Amino acid sequence: MANGFTDRRVFGGPPDRPSGSVTGPGTEYTGRYVVLLDPSDQESGLNALRSSAGIASVERVRGAEAANAAELLERPDVSVHFEELGAAVVEVRPDQRHTLVTTAEAEPSIIAAEPERMVYAMPITAPQQAPTEFFPAYRSDEDVVACHTRTEIAAAQGPASDEQSFTWGLQAIRANLTDLTGRGVKVAVLDTGVDTTHPDLVRCVEGTMSFVVGEAVEDGHGHGTHCVGTVAGPKNPQQAPRYGVACDARILVGKVLSNQGSGADGQILAGMAWAIAQGARVISLSLGAPVGPGELFPQTYEILARRALERGTVIVAAAGNDSNRPPSILPVSRPANCPSIIAVAALDKSITPSFFSNGGINGQGGEINIAAPGRDVRSAAPGGGYQTMSGTSMATPHVAGVLALLAEANSNASAADLVASLKSGAFPLTQPVRDVGAGLLQAP
Structure with a gap:
């Protein structure tokens, strides 16, 4: 924030x-x-x-x-x-x-x-690229290296090609090394809904509500199911590798986007009101709308995010996929550009910003706060299967899952405490703060 x-x-x-x-x-x-x-x-x-x-x-x-x-x-x-x-x-x-x-x-x-x-789901169809070595570009500062050396992390996480047990994203954020599971923590995923019959997700979904007229909470798009899976897919999925960050978190699914992936601010607000009333500690928004250079953040979302923080709820949102790096870096989308909402950038397996990931080129709220795996992310798909998707939409639920782990670790933590822990626990990267914020997301 x-x-x-x-x-x-x-x-x-x-x-x-x-x-x-x-x-x-x-x-x-x-x-x-x-x-x-x-x-x-x-x-x-x-x-x-x-x-x-x-x-x-x-x-x-x-x-x-x-x-x-x-x-x-x-x-x-x-x-x-x-x-x-x-x-x-x-x-x-x-x-x-x-x-x-x-x-x-x-x-x-x-x-x-x-x-x-209007707001939209934000997956992208990423073009194919040659496989990249999984070797994060961490800072070489002595105080940082003393905590996490490149050698230690590379040895603990393994190469990106080894995804038999854990996705590369879980390895990158060290979710494969923590004993925390997000047990008892409620996370609201406001998106295109969820496949409520997916064998991996039946157990984690605690409540659902559709805010789209004429459409049940069932996910006819795929975006929402993928995001839910990244937050709380099970420890032992029907088909390996494991892809869920907080396998014991309780998920509230609010369908605020249609099966075509679109919705309006009013539907998002309805989902937020419902999620907060249901006791969500985290609200995950893999959605948004583009803004122009110099455009101010939406005051309405900012005030609501502040009110949510006061009630113990952290809101995290996708930074947007409008860029075409390196020549074109566009501003963080709304509502992620609000000062009181955590804006999430996407990283490739090489732990460098994904070509599509927006950057913090607008001040006063338009900064990137943290970066997480967002390219070639495997998770659940409607129909009981799996699919690989890319986008800042895929990075955002990684952050929501880690927030659930932090909330489990300290059940008395305020929302501000959770945000501070999230950012202070990030691993600094060599890329500009404009692109990665505090750095690579890390599980506690």
């Missing part, structure tokens, strides 16, 4: 932009607004919107009772209030959007109002 956040009120967006329009590459708006309310005075903000911005019907959703959230978010005549988050997704006529923004600016109980955007 980056520093530099200033708690200021932010309002704006395209008040006259039609629903579904696009401004710039990858910027797709739904026509609705996400409004952040003062948690101690939510009704004043809602009443101001009702009286001046034409917001007629507001339906209240409590996180633990979110079964109807998907249907409500699809209704054009309804605005949805997520009471526990202090947030609302507001339907407003095009001719009222300017009024909504000016009302929000004048009403003290409204903290922020921003246009709702």
Whole structure:
């Protein structure tokens, strides 16, 4: 999580932009607004919107009772209030959007109002490349080498070609060497759902909820199942090698992206509210939307991430796959670009940044915080099988799994404590902090 956040009120967006329009590459708006309310005075903000911005019907959703959230978010005549988050997704006529923004600016109980955007799953189809030697480019600083020498780690992890027992990713982060399993720790994976009948995953899935109208939590895409498997695939899968970081973690699966891999901010917020209410210690978001150079992080997600931290929940998100290294490095995607959300970069087997992995070229939240295996990652697939995928989406659940291990190791740790332990435990790399943050993720 980056520093530099200033708690200021932010309002704006395209008040006259039609629903579904696009401004710039990858910027797709739904026509609705996400409004952040003062948690101690939510009704004043809602009443101001009702009286001046034409917001007629507001339906209240409590996180633990979110079964109807998907249907409500699809209704054009309804605005949805997520009471526990202090947030609302507001339907407003095009001719009222300017009024909504000016009302929000004048009403003290409204903290922020921003246009709702579309978000997407972020796997990539990586081109084939020649096999690379598994030999991390660690720093040679004497104090670092005293703790973990290259020789020690190489000997402990084995070569990348030896994946008979553990995937290269688990070896790289030393998950194959820890006795921790994430036992009893709840991790929410908000994604395209999960194959609830996969023999490897049946045992770890504790709760499910779909926030996509007309689609059950069953994963028709594959992205969500892969991410769930990386977080908590079993110690002894049906088919080796082992690929799950925290094999005894309890997984909450929120389907916030459709089987086509897309969703909107409102669905993400609904999933976050549900996950926090269910006691998730970690929320894993392998999703996002691109931002432009110099673009500020979304204030709504930042405030919600801070509120989540206060309640003991850490949010981790994919940095995005828009780059084409070395010539083109693009900014960390939203919502990973929020200062209070952990932004995860992807690494190849050579422990160098994957060509597609975005970089920390935007300040004030747009930094990379940590790097994890994200290229050629094997995990579960719908239908009871397995598949190899690449992307910062694949790196993110590695981090979520390690956070579960840290939470198991110290059940009394605050969310801030978990983040500090995660970053301080990372192994420094020779690549720029812009690309790898604190360094290579390491299991405790």
